[in-house]
Amino acid sequence: SMSLIQPTGRKGPRFGKGGGRRNNNNQIYACALPVALNSPRSDSFSRSLLGLVGLRLTTLETPLCRGVFDEATRSVWVLEKEYTMLLWRRGFFGKGDLSRSEPSWLSRQVNNRRTGNRLTAEEVTAKRRAERKQFKIDRARAIAQVAAEAEEIFKTEGRVVVPTLSGPSIPSGATWKPASMSTESPELVPPPVEDSPAAKEEEAEEEPLEDLEHLQLTLPEAFFLMWNFDCLAIEDPNSVRVFLRVLLDPKVLLA
Numbered sequence: 591s592m593s594l595i596q597p598t599g600r601k602g603p604r605f606g607k608g609g610g611r612r613n614n615n616n617q618i619y620a621c622a623l624p625v626a627l628n629s630p631r632s633d634s635f636s637r638s639l640l641g642l643v644g645l646r647l648t649t650l651e652t653p654l655c656r657g658v659f660d661e662a663t664r665s666v667w668v669l670e671k672e673y674t675m676l677l678w679r680r681g682f683f684g685k686g687d688l689s690r691s692e693p694s695w696l697s698r699q700v701n702n703r704r705t706g707n708r709l710t711a712e713e714v715t716a717k718r719r720a721e722r723k724q725f726k727i728d729r730a731r732a733i734a735q736v737a738a739e740a741e742e743i744f745k746t747e748g749r750v751v752v753p754t755l756s757g758p759s760i761p762s763g764a765t766w767k768p769a770s771m772s773t774e775s776p777e778l779v780p781p782p783v784e785d786s787p788a789a790k791e792e793e794a795e796e797e798p799l800e801d802l803e804h805l806q807l808t809l810p811e812a813f814f815l816m817w818n819f820d821c822l823a824i825e826d827p828n829s830v831r832v833f834l835r836v837l838l839d840p841k842v843l844l845a
Contacts, residue, residue, distance in 0.1 A: 624821045667805070
């Protein structure tokens with residue numbers, strides 16, 4: 591008899607839209623700590639022979655990152671790009687001093703130059719937060735004004751007017767617009783103009799961007815990397831003594 595179970599027709603695994611990006615991130619952030627275990631390439635016979643006696647040809651890779659202690663900010667600055675990305679990608683240590691977390695200032699500037707100063711995802715998020723904050727301020731100001739008008743009517747006419755929290759005078763999430771959007775009219779927005787050869791030549795002659803961002807480590811992070819893994823060195827010996835004095839400050843220990 592024929593089986594009632596029909597084949598699904600799938601010939602292999604299917605990945606979602608973010609599958610490739612996840613695989614790439616898994617490779618970039620594969621190490622949870624700055625130190626990493628490396629297995630050198632060897633033939634299968636050598637691996638089998640060592641496996642019989644419980645040995646493995648594994649080496650411990652311990653990078654030595656250089657940092658500078660800054661007493662004003664009570665942090666350690668890692669200035670070299672190589673060490674900056676290594677510490678961030680292997681354990682998410684520190685933050686970019688010009689970014690919210692990942693040191694991405696240079697990539698944002700390059701993206702702005704390529705896309706004509708269009709906002710990045712991080713900048714869009716900051717813009718939306720500022721707009722939500724301004725909406726709350728405008729709404730609270732409008733409600734206070736309506737309440738003041740009702741109080742004035744009661745004082746002058748003796749009538750009790752209950753302030754309403756809705757209406758044309760009270761902004762809502764559907765009707766409120768930022769000042770820059772409400773004052774901007776379509777006539778004032780210039781139409782897009784194609785880049786002229788002179789503009790393209792000027793863009794090609796733009797000076798390369800210099801990375802002005804550094805990785806900023808907190809004192810506990812720097813102590814953890816220095817004394818636990820020996821993968822961070824503070825170059826100035828005098829700053830090491832200052833670093834220890836500041837680190838052992840009770841205010842820092844209790845923070």
